[in-house]
Amino acid sequence: MNVFDLETPSVLIDLDVMTANIQRMQQRCTDLGLAFRPHTKTHKIPDIARMQLEAGAVGVACQKVTEAQIFAEAGINDIQIPYNVVGPQKTARLADLALYNRVTVSADHPMVVAGLSDAAKATGITIRVMADLATDIQRTGAPAEEVIELAKKIDEDEHLHFAGLLVYPSNPSVRPALQEALAGLNAAGIGVDSVSGGGSGAAWHAHEMPELTELRVGTYVFNDWSCVSKGWAALEDCAMRVSATVVSRPTADRGILDSGNKTLAADRIQDGHGYILEYPGARIYQLSEEHAHVDFSACEERPVIGERVHVIPVHTCVVTNLHNQIYGVRGENVEVVWPVAARGLVW
Numbered sequence: 001m002n003v004f005d006l007e008t009p010s011v012l013i014d015l016d017v018m019t020a021n022i023q024r025m026q027q028r029c030t031d032l033g034l035a036f037r038p039h040t041k042t043h044k045i046p047d048i049a050r051m052q053l054e055a056g057a058v059g060v061a062c063q064k065v066t067e068a069q070i071f072a073e074a075g076i077n078d079i080q081i082p083y084n085v086v087g088p089q090k091t092a093r094l095a096d097l098a099l100y101n102r103v104t105v106s107a108d109h110p111m112v113v114a115g116l117s118d119a120a121k122a123t124g125i126t127i128r129v130m131a132d133l134a135t136d137i138q139r140t141g142a143p144a145e146e147v148i149e150l151a152k153k154i155d156e157d158e159h160l161h162f163a164g165l166l167v168y169p170s171n172p173s174v175r176p177a178l179q180e181a182l183a184g185l186n187a188a189g190i191g192v193d194s195v196s197g198g199g200s201g202a203a204w205h206a207h208e209m210p211e212l213t214e215l216r217v218g219t220y221v222f223n224d225w226s227c228v229s230k231g232w233a234a235l236e237d238c239a240m241r242v243s244a245t246v247v248s249r250p251t252a253d254r255g256i257l258d259s260g261n262k263t264l265a266a267d268r269i270q271d272g273h274g275y276i277l278e279y280p281g282a283r284i285y286q287l288s289e290e291h292a293h294v295d296f297s298a299c300e301e302r303p304v305i306g307e308r309v310h311v312i313p314v315h316t317c318v319v320t321n322l323h324n325q326i327y328g329v330r331g332e333n334v335e336v337v338w339p340v341a342a343r344g345l346v347w
Helices: 015-032 046-054 065-073 088-100 110-123 144-156 172-187 202-208 225-229 316-321
Strands: 010-014 078-084 102-107 127-133 160-167 194-198 214-216 240-248 254-257 274-276 283-287 292-295 308-313 325-330 333-339
Touching: 010 015, 015 046, 015 202, 015 325, 046 065, 046 333, 065 078, 065 088, 078 127, 078 194, 088 102, 088 110, 088 127, 102 110, 110 127, 110 144, 110 160, 127 144, 127 172, 144 160, 144 172, 160 172, 172 202, 194 202, 202 214, 225 274, 225 308, 240 316, 308 316
Parallel strands: 010 325, 078 102, 102 127, 127 160, 160 194, 194 214
Antiparallel strands: 010 240, 240 254, 240 308, 254 292, 274 308, 283 292, 325 333
């Protein structure tokens, strides 16, 4: 199949670029002596996870239990869920998953730990739990002194196994807190299986964090315009591009693409909602549901109605989750059609 046989908008993945991205990140982790655990939330596709495992990854990370179930059903059985799993329905589902798979989850509060313990007891298993250390992004995580107490609670629970510390993002700024937590655990005689860090930007500072034993990164597999803008990737490292058609030219400077926020997602950085490869000077300044509004005033050449263009999206992870399938391509040839198996699995 030729790429021009596909309807637009459609999501294309350059297979050669993706393969190079997989190999590059795996080699960086290998060189640093880190176990690598790619995050599947970017692609949500078991076939791509298998490529990552074949390159040397030790397992995968999934953001939600239902997402993890898809990868377990595909035969991938070393799964980390770096998320607070809360509520009896979710913890019961987690325990069922952990019956036949090596599953590790995180927690940042005694109430979360208690729920995990109840689910493990009801199922007659032991659940692996990491203590989540707070960072400057002010998301989940507990401060170092609370993490130490949380680790003690996990370690003392006969239905749980303390599996180490989890940090996101594992930027050097969190290192003093991480060292404090590790020192406290050592003083308490609690062993640490793993110190798991994560984040696309943090991957390039991992050499400054010698306490880490493992790294979780997701976006690297495709990369996106946000990664390029932050200096984490070059434009040629972006494997994902959205094929779109110019459907309207209302003025000399303005064009409309058939790829709105249901295609490209609503994410925005200073330059707009994505980068158009054929028109580098263009700016996608607004998205409505099915339309991308583009300012071509800085371009010497302007597109005509019916012309196809290719957009590097701002946030590849969200784009994947908006589509039923994506296409692996080499040049103009479509070599594989991947259903987005874990699409919409957010509970």
